[in-house]
Amino acid sequence: MEDLEFHFENKNFVVVGASSGLGRRIALDLAQSGAKVLAVGRNKQRLEAVESEFPDKIFPVSLDVLNAEDGDWESILSEFVSEYGKFHGAVYTAGITGVSAIRSYDKQLAKSIVDTSLWGMINFLHMISKKKYAEKKSSYVSFASVAAHCGNKGFFAYSAAKGAVISAVRSIAKEISREGHRINSISPGWVQTEMTDGAEGAQAEGFGRYLLGIGRPEDVSGMALFLLSDAARWITGTDIVIDGGFVLGKH
Ligand SMILES: NC(=O)c1ccc[n+]([C@@H]2O[C@H](COP(=O)([O-])OP(=O)(O)OC[C@H]3O[C@@H](n4cnc5c(N)ncnc54)[C@H](OP(=O)(O)O)[C@@H]3O)[C@@H](O)[C@H]2O)c1
Numbered sequence: 001m002e003d004l005e006f007h008f009e010n011k012n013f014v015v016v017g018a019s020s021g022l023g024r025r026i027a028l029d030l031a032q033s034g035a036k037v038l039a040v041g042r043n044k045q046r047l048e049a050v051e052s053e054f055p056d057k058i059f060p061v062s063l064d065v066l067n068a069e070d071g072d073w074e075s076i077l078s079e080f081v082s083e084y085g086k087f088h089g090a091v092y093t094a095g096i097t098g099v100s101a102i103r104s105y106d107k108q109l110a111k112s113i114v115d116t117s118l119w120g121m122i123n124f125l126h127m128i129s130k131k132k133y134a135e136k137k138s139s140y141v142s143f144a145s146v147a148a149h150c151g152n153k154g155f156f157a158y159s160a161a162k163g164a165v166i167s168a169v170r171s172i173a174k175e176i177s178r179e180g181h182r183i184n185s186i187s188p189g190w191v192q193t194e195m196t197d198g199a200e201g202a203q204a205e206g207f208g209r210y211l212l213g214i215g216r217p218e219d220v221s222g223m224a225l226f227l228l229s230d231a232a233r234w235i236t237g238t239d240i241v242i243d244g245g246f247v248l249g250k251h
Contacts, residue, residue, distance in 0.1 A: 006225045009034035012084055013228065014077075016065065016124055017093030018058075019046035021193030022143065025217035026091050026224045031057035033225065038080050038087075040065075041094070065094050065120030066112065073127035081133055089139040089228045090128050092121045097195060100157035110157035117143070117161040122168065125183075129176055139228045140176075140183040142169055146243050148187060162187070166239045173237030182236035184227050189243025191215040211245025219244075 006029075013030055017023030019041030027037045031054035039060045041047050047060035061076050081087070095117045100110045121142050128134060147155060148162035169185045176183060190196060190207070192214060200207075207214060220242050226232055227240075241247055 004222060004226075006033040006229055008088075008225075008229075011088040012036045012038070012080070012086065014038045014040060014087055014090040014124075014128060015093065016040045016090070016120070017095065017143075018050055018060070019043045021093070021195055022188070022191060022217050022220055022224075023091065023093035024050050025221040026093065027058060028053055029218075029221045029225055030228075035088075036084050038076070040076070065124065066115055068120075068123065070123070070127060073124065077127060077133045086135045087128060087133055087138060088135045089141070090124070091141045091143075091224050091228070092124055093143045094120050095143060095161075095195070097155065097158045099154050101154045102156055105157070113157040114161040114164070117158075118164045118168065121165060125172060129179075129181060131179075134179070134181065137180040137182075137230075137233070139232065140181065141224050141227050142183065142185045144169075144185040144187040144239055146187050146189045146241060146246055148239075149241065149247055169239065170237045177236060182227075182232070184232075184235060184237065185239045186220060186223055186227075187239050187241045187243070188220050189215060189241075189246035191217060191220060193217060206246075209246050209249045210243070211248065211250065213244055215242070215244055 013035050015023050015027040018027040018039035027039045030037050037058045039058050040063050042064050044062045051058045051060045098109045142165050144162040144165045147159040148166055151159045166185050169183050173183050
């Protein structure tokens with residue numbers, strides 16, 4: 001990270017989706033800023049690679065959010081909390097994408113897309129926001145997408161899932177403000193990660209709309225850290241678009 005420094009010493013966070021892309025960058029930047037990070041994803045090898053960069057700060061746990069029961073979250077969260085203390089917040093980046101055109105779509109894939117971005121997030125927030133795991137004034141960040149704002153053609157499931165994330169965040173923000181907690185979402189445009197790797201050809205036409213070009217994980221990570229920090233203490237229930245000018249477009 002350049003210019004702006006965050007100080008998260010003695011703070012603990014969960015990053016769900018830490019094995020790859022945006023979640024990995026956020027987990028590494030949090031650790032670099034002094035935080036302890038419970039790094040959740042499915043791919044054990046990639047999680048261990050993230051851990052190897054900050055072995056005393058990053059604690060990997062392999063979990064599939066599609067199958068995770070409350071009890072699975074309970075054991076993961078309580079084990080960490082008994083060792084290091086409660087969490088000051090979390091970032092939920094887990095998500096998958098895939099083509100879903102209304103004229104022909106794979107029902108199972110469309111459901112998995114919604115389940116991963118929306119229901120995985122809801123189940124996780126249900127657990128992490130419990131008093132036994134959450135420090136007062138915790139901050140949560142969820143990942144939506146410009147697809148929620150523009151409606152990506154042929155991607156109704158992904159666009160709908162991300163629209164639902166934004167709406168759920170607004171409602172949850174009202175509920176958890178009682179405990180002084182905050183929650184916001186981030187809607188990135190096209191960022192070069194494992195998710196978008198190899199799909200550039202199909203989107204090349206759309207790249208022309210990016211006033212500032214397409215993004216890198218570090219172009220988004222700083223906003224996630226800012227939202228987790230006390231500097232964002234008056235920001236809740238909002239969606240922040242980070243898209244190099246894509247939604248604005250060139251015309
Ligand atoms: N990249 C973009 O252009 C872009 C644009 C807009 C929005 N977003 C959103 O930003 C978020 C991060 O995207 P990304 O580009 O960083 O994607 P990515 O590189 O594919 O990373 C996705 C992460 O989600 C995890 N994940 C997926 N399904 C999971 C499951 N069932 N259980 C547990 N973990 C699961 C993956 O873990 P494993 O690999 O270990 O399974 C991985 O760590 C997503 O919500 C995405 O929709 C991305």
